[in-house]
Amino acid sequence: MLDTHTINVIKSTVPVLETEGVHITKRFYQTMFEAHPELLNIFNHANQKQGRQQVALANAVYMAALHIDRLEEILPVVKQIAHKHRSLGIRPDQYPIVGKYLLQAIQDVLGEAATPEILDAWAKAYGVIADAFIGIEQEMYQAAEQQPGGWEGFRAFTVQRKERESAVITSFYLVPQDGGELASFEPGQYISVKVHVPGQPYEQIRQYSLSDGPGQPYYRISVKREDGDDVRPAGQVSVYLHEQAQEGDVLYLSAPAGDFQLQRQHGRPVVLISGGVGLTPMMSMLRSLAAEQPQAGITFIHAASNSELHAMRRQVEEIASECPGLSAYYCYSTPTELDRQNAVFHYEGYLQPDWLKEMVPNLNADYYFCGPLPFMQAVNTALDQLEVPVEQRHYEFFGPAASLVAS
Ligand code: HEM
Secondary structure, three states: OOOHHHHHHHHHOHHHHHHHHHHHHHHHHHHHHHHOHHHHHOOOHHHHHHOHHHHHHHHHHHHHHHOOOOHHHHHHHHHHHHHHHHHHOOOHHHHHHHHHHHHHHHHHHHHHHOOHHHHHHHHHHHHHHHHHHHHHHHHHHHHHHHOOOOOOOOEEEEEEEEEEOOOOEEEEEEEEOOOOOOOOOOOOOEEEEEEOOOOOOOOEEEEEEEOOOOOOOOEEEEEEOOOOOOOOOOOHHHHHHHHOOOOOOEEEEOOOEOOOOOOHHHOOOEEEEEEHHHHHHHHHHHHHHHHHOOOOOEEEEEEEOOHHHOOOHHHHHHHHHOOOOEEEEEEEOOOOHHHHHHOOOOEEOOOOHHHHHHHOOOOOOEEEEEOOHHHHHHHHHHHHHOOOOHHHEEEEOOOOOOOOOOO
8 A cells, every 4th residue: 555645745846746647648659669679569550540549548546646546436437448458468477568668758857857756656656556466467368268258368279251331440350260169248248359460570460340140150340441441541550451351261369358348237228339440349239239128128229430331230130030129220320322312311410419319219228329429429428418417327448438418
């Protein structure tokens, strides 16, 4: 436990962290990767380039500093990060490396303001925070390994089937190469895929939600090909999976992880809202809900640009035909002329609170949402306007956690 003096010193640095946090974490990554280039095998370079990882780490450090004397209050946040770490295979012996370069970065950015007293307090605080992560992650590693069909680290899976779902999304059906049992998972969870794209200097790890229900003899992931544009480079891993990975090839997967899960205990109706490839965890949730409670109220809302980019529609309709409690609605932002003629969508434009209100028969529901950041911000604002309590909102970000409040 930290002594009162150390806690006070840490708390006195909270305002600085608020303003300098991202500079500190930028500097931290730069110096750490220079000294430990092998870590570039586990960090997502695209997230680094966009600065989202720096922001996520800075926020986590800031939150930890703010709650340094009552870390249990931020346990859900710690667990969410620990799930990601467990899925990536982060080890206890890597914590001192991060600690060393984080402290060094605090010193570099703050200059003389970083007194020996402050640095000492941060070294102690980092130790406490790191121990909390290591402890939770060790439990998660054990649970993942001990679960029937579970495993530690990365396991070889064969691509059994590759199936086009839309102009940009393809599903991969993956079976363990060892022919062994497959660990179950909670709908909404993801797996990490490790690939070495030919010609690239480092391995790369990406997380993909499992897009089919549990209990199948395979895991299914559905990957959007990120072609890149003027602002963002193409996604090396997604392009590799789409263009090069073939049926029969081997991919390396870590066991299912993640805390974006159905909260079944409340017994409320469920509303699943997705934008683009954000529908992948929703499909898994939908399959489970339809099997478990086909009569109960489930509203499935999916936003896509148009029918060309609308994945898995037939699967949703098949589920709906056997699930009287399910209503599915589609919202297209740029429908084609044919979409209009065939009336294949229910709303044109971006999702609006009034439309949501019309579609959801009982607003006192549990809402699950996933999609690109602006979409999630819009859904969250709509739920604010409909006065949905925050405890009834559950969401998952693509990539590092970000703010739901649009800046
Ligand atoms: C992801 C915090 C230690 C490697 C993250 C995220 C946070 C975070 C906030 C983003 C989670 C998300 O996706 O939303 C921390 C804190 C640490 C710590 C506070 C120390 C107490 C470590 C260590 C390693 C590590 C020791 C290994 C060298 C990673 C990687 C990711 C990650 C590879 C995924 C980032 C990406 O690829 O985009 N961590 N972390 N972290 N962390 Fe940590």
